[in-house]
Amino acid sequence: MSNSLDSLSPKELGLRLRISREAVGLTQAEAADRLFISRTTLVAIEQGKRTVKDSELIRLCDAYGVSLNTLLRKEAVHVDLLPRFRKMPEQESSGIAEAVAILNDLVSAEVELEQLLGIERVSRLPPERSLLPGDVRKQAEEDAQDLRKFLGLGKSPIIDLFALLDLELGVRVYFHPLSQKVSGLFAYDESLGACILINSNHRWERQVQTGAHELGHVVSARQDIDINQEGPHENSRKERYANAFAPAFLMPTRTVMQKFNEICAGSKRLTRRHVIVLAHYFGVSREGLVRRLEELGLAPEGTWDWFEKNGGITDKQTADVLGFVRGDLASFAYKSKGSLRLEMLAAQALDRELLSEGQVASLLGIDRLEVRELCDYLEDGHNGTHQLSF
Amino acid sequence: MALISCLSEHQSPVVLDSSVVVNLNATGAASQLLSLMPMEVHVPYPVLRELERGGARGHQDATLLTGLAESKLVQIVELPEAATSTYLRLMSGSSRNSLGDGEAATIALANAANVSAVIDEKKARRIGREQFPQLLIASTVDLLAIPEIVGSLKEAELSGVLFNALTSARMQVHEPYVEWVVGQLDDALLEQCTSLPSRFRIPLAAG
Numbered sequence: 281m282s283n284s285l286d287s288l289s290p291k292e293l294g295l296r297l298r299i300s301r302e303a304v305g306l307t308q309a310e311a312a313d314r315l316f317i318s319r320t321t322l323v324a325i326e327q328g329k330r331t332v333k334d335s336e337l338i339r340l341c342d343a344y345g346v347s348l349n350t351l352l353r354k355e356a357v358h359v360d361l362l363p364r365f366r367k368m369p370e371q372e373s374s375g376i377a378e379a380v381a382i383l384n385d386l387v388s389a390e391v392e393l394e395q396l397l398g399i400e401r402v403s404r405l406p407p408e409r410s411l412l413p414g415d416v417r418k419q420a421e422e423d424a425q426d427l428r429k430f431l432g433l434g435k436s437p438i439i440d441l442f443a444l445l446d447l448e449l450g451v452r453v454y455f456h457p458l459s460q461k462v463s464g465l466f467a468y469d470e471s472l473g474a475c476i477l478i479n480s481n482h483r484w485e486r487q488v489q490t491g492a493h494e495l496g497h498v499v500s501a502r503q504d505i506d507i508n509q510e511g512p513h514e515n516s517r518k519e520r521y522a523n524a525f526a527p528a529f530l531m532p533t534r535t536v537m538q539k540f541n542e543i544c545a546g547s548k549r550l551t552r553r554h555v556i557v558l559a560h561y562f563g564v565s566r567e568g569l570v571r572r573l574e575e576l577g578l579a580p581e582g583t584w585d586w587f588e589k590n591g592g593i594t595d596k597q598t599a600d601v602l603g604f605v606r607g608d609l610a611s612f613a614y615k616s617k618g619s620l621r622l623e624m625l626a627a628q629a630l631d632r633e634l635l636s637e638g639q640v641a642s643l644l645g646i647d648r649l650e651v652r653e654l655c656d657y658l659e660d661g662h663n664g665t666h667q668l669s670f
Numbered sequence: 671m672a673l674i675s676c677l678s679e680h681q682s683p684v685v686l687d688s689s690v691v692v693n694l695n696a697t698g699a700a701s702q703l704l705s706l707m708p709m710e711v712h713v714p715y716p717v718l719r720e721l722e723r724g725g726a727r728g729h730q731d732a733t734l735l736t737g738l739a740e741s742k743l744v745q746i747v748e749l750p751e752a753a754t755s756t757y758l759r760l761m762s763g764s765s766r767n768s769l770g771d772g773e774a775a776t777i778a779l780a781n782a783a784n785v786s787a788v789i790d791e792k793k794a795r796r797i798g799r800e801q802f803p804q805l806l807i808a809s810t811v812d813l814l815a816i817p818e819i820v821g822s823l824k825e826a827e828l829s830g831v832l833f834n835a836l837t838s839a840r841m842q843v844h845e846p847y848v849e850w851v852v853g854q855l856d857d858a859l860l861e862q863c864t865s866l867p868s869r870f871r872i873p874l875a876a877g
Contacts, residue, residue, distance in 0.1 A: 288762065334754050334755065334758055335754070337758070338754070338758075342719075345723070347720070347723075347770065347771050348716075348758070348761050348771050348774075349761040349768055349769065349770050349771055349774065352758070352761045352762040352763075352768070353761070353762070353763075353764075353765050353768050354762075354763055354764050354765065354768075355764060355765045356765070392765070396765055396766075633766075633792055633793040633796065634765060634766055635765060635793070636769050636770050636773055636791050636792075636793040636794050637688075637689055637770070637773075637791045637793075637794075638688060638689075638720060638769065638770020638771060638772050638773045638791065638794070639765070639768075639769065639770045641720070641723075641724060641770065642720070642723070642770060642771070645723075646724070647721075647723075647724025647725070647729045647731070648688055648689065648692045648721075648724060648729075648731070648839075649692065649729055649838075649839060649840070650724075652839065652840035652865070653840070655840070655865075656840075656864055
């Protein structure tokens with residue numbers, strides 16, 4: 281091995297090369313062809329049994345589209361969530377493989393930054409609830425209320441679900457543009473914790489619904505990964521649980537009944553204005569709110585379908601009633617380079633010169649200009665900015 | 671106040687890092703500025719590849735760089751064998767002491783060719799100075815302050831070029847040059863230059 285690489289063992293380097301190859305979906309034979317080496321040579325390199333030459337290493341990284349520094353950097357974290365998703369039939373769908381790779385990269389980036397900065401991420405997940413025999417929807421309702429009590433939420437609506445997930449429960453939550461059909465992913469690992477990826481291309485209300493659904497998986501069936509996408513839904517017990525958990529968590533039964541009574545008092549029918557105000561109160565989509573009302577027997581079954589057939593409940597109507605439309609605002613997530621926490625960690629690493637611009641760009645999969653934006657609002661001590669002592 | 675650029679009267683080639691390419695593109699006058707430079711300008715291939723990866727997010731630096739190469743204003747060069755070992759070494763080891771691909775390539779190429787590197791990135795400049803004390807490491811401001819450019823641009827043009835680099839690219843300006851850069855800009859423009867130290871942008875509170 282070249283002296284330039286002797287801080288990384290051949291086995292570790294080989295493992296990283298294998299993960300990088302698999303991340304771009306190349307077989308060993310395909311990769312070997314591109315490099316004009318034999319498959320057995322590549323196998324030996326990946327197993328750490330054969331020293332990789334400098335020129336081969338450069339060509340391998342070119343072929344895999346990965347940064348050499350990412351591969352060689354000692355503290356680079358190479359999370360490998362891919363094999364878990366590979367077992368699911370859905371992962372062959374378009375967009376899923378890409379989403380899994382994105383989640384993998386974002387988790388790797390965050391873990392590496394934590395290690396570099398000497399920060400330990402604290403997970404405060406409650407013990408997992410197993411799925412018991414019987415009605416999973418009732419279990420989900422009860423578990424959702426128990427979690428609300430655990431978090432001290434009482435009966436109040438949730439102002440920011442993602443801040444709750446991240447800052448209260450210690451869940452790693454990321455936003456990234458994904459294929460339109462993919463709402464989100466969930467994976468759990470003992471060392472990494474719970475990890476959720478949300479499609480930043482979706483409207484805010486749909487993101488919240490996805491987040492709450494994935495939270496259902498965090499609470500129960502934690503060890504199973506989840507792919508949340510459009511199309512025929514899996515009808516497993518754990519999916520039915522998560523589907524019931526989300527509205528129960530966001531819109532607790534008694535609170536919905538109470539607010540419904542207050543808002544709709546004196547009316548003989550449910551109007552668009554009622555739906556808009558209640559959805560705004562709970563921070564959910566108009567459809568989500570109406571379906572919850574149907575579920576709780578506060579609106580006849582088919583109410584949402586009626587609204588849809590009769591012009592829907594539009595953003596303009598919402599803006600007229602509320603004075604703004606939350607879903608029209610680019611959510612912070614849409615512009616985020618992964619997550620707010622990830623951005624803060626990266627900015628600190630830059631400020632302390634633990635990582636360079638180029639390293640942060642490749643770590644977060646962003647360009648130089650976006651890296652520089654991370655440094656906005658880093659105080660430079662002018663006007664007596666307070667120093668923090670830990 | 672005049673600035674003596676460390677690239678004044680510099681005739682041998684310079685090697686640009688991604689950080690500098692991004693700044694030059696942001697000036698909106700990269701072609702004009704490069705055509706005024708008396709020295710050859712080289713950019714290592716890993717810098718282009720790095721910018722291409724960033725291009726997936728919508729910014730056009732790789733495309734612009736390729737255009738400059740087609741116009742023969744810059745040369746995109748492969749790393750020679752003599753630079754490979756240094757290149758890989760600069761990217762290996764601990765995160766704290768290693769660099770990104772483009773940064774490592776710029777230093778390795780400049781060192782192997784015995785020419786100057788142009789890098790704005792703080793950590794890369796530090797590691798470059800520590801490990802290659804004989805290597806001249808210049809910055810974007812050094813390029814913009816060479817007599818051929820300062821002498822050819824009108825005051826307003828130079829101000830515009832600097833303002834664009836500072837605002838569109840958040841160009842870093844290193845300490846000996848801050849006052850000169852600030853001197854080229856009106857107060858009203860300075861407020862918008864968030865990459866400059868705040869003491870130049872935010873007046874101290876009275877009392």
